[in-house]
Amino acid sequence: MNVIETPEKSAATKPLVVVSSRTGNTRTVAYAVRDALPGAELVAAEAMPESLSQYDPVILGFWCDCGRAPADMKRAAAKLAGKRVACFATLGGEPDTPRAKDWMMRTSSDLIGDDRGNVLAGTFLCRGRIDPKLSQSMPVTPERAQRWSAAETHPNRMDLIAAAAYFAERFARSTSGSATETA
Numbered sequence: 001m002n003v004i005e006t007p008e009k010s011a012a013t014k015p016l017v018v019v020s021s022r023t024g025n026t027r028t029v030a031y032a033v034r035d036a037l038p039g040a041e042l043v044a045a046e047a048m049p050e051s052l053s054q055y056d057p058v059i060l061g062f063w064c065d066c067g068r069a070p071a072d073m074k075r076a077a078a079k080l081a082g083k084r085v086a087c088f089a090t091l092g093g094e095p096d097t098p099r100a101k102d103w104m105m106r107t108s109s110d111l112i113g114d115d116r117g118n119v120l121a122g123t124f125l126c127r128g129r130i131d132p133k134l135s136q137s138m139p140v141t142p143e144r145a146q147r148w149s150a151a152e153t154h155p156n157r158m159d160l161i162a163a164a165a166y167f168a169e170r171f172a173r174s175t176s177g178s179a180t181e182t183a
């Protein structure tokens with residue numbers, strides 16, 4: 001059955017995916033997330049729209065830059081107020097460790113802030129191939145070589161499927177206006 005929504009309702013429920021990506025890993029995940037959410041738009045962090053009134057949720061995608069969120073994502077996130085915000089990130093290290101999960105939670109919380117009325121509605125983390133230029137500029141310890149090699153094939157097909165499923169579960173049904181938010 002086709003459902004005709006009022007313009008106001010459609011405009012109020014469009015997800016926005018905002019991405020920072022230096023070598024393309026996070027952008028690849030961002031496309032999968034956008035495609036999983038009906039009506040979603042995808043923009044680069046430095047091109048975030050001035051007015052965000054028609055967007056909810058806002059989904060921030062970024063990469064681990066020396067243990068921090070990249071500067072363009074920090075600038076974009078600082079403009080968010082009163083939004084449901086979800087985050088995803090890629091990093092070179094192992095994502096399923098307490099350290100990586102803690103990093104993701106701290107970094108996401110810092111991005112949404114605690115005084116702008118934003119609510120953290122989900123986080124997703126996966127591995128991303130490390131820029132060969134970075135690996136060439138650092139001494140190769142056995143641990144590093146193992147880490148770089150393990151990251152080489154990511155994000156892979158399973159990462160993209162997992163990211164799409166994660167955000168669809170949280171938001172896809174709520175954008176149709178017919179189901180409740182599950183986050």
Ligand SMILES: Cc1cc2nc3c(=O)[nH]c(=O)nc-3n(C[C@H](O)[C@H](O)[C@H](O)COP(=O)(O)O)c2cc1C
Pocket residue numbers: 020021022023024025026027062063064065066067068090091092093094127128129130131134
């Ligand atoms: C300058 C730089 C710093 C990085 N710092 C870290 C880090 O501290 N920890 C980590 O796990 N990965 C680190 N990485 C790896 C990236 O987070 C990872 O390759 C990511 O997938 C890159 O995303 P992108 O392709 O979207 O730019 C770093 C990569 C670069 C280029």
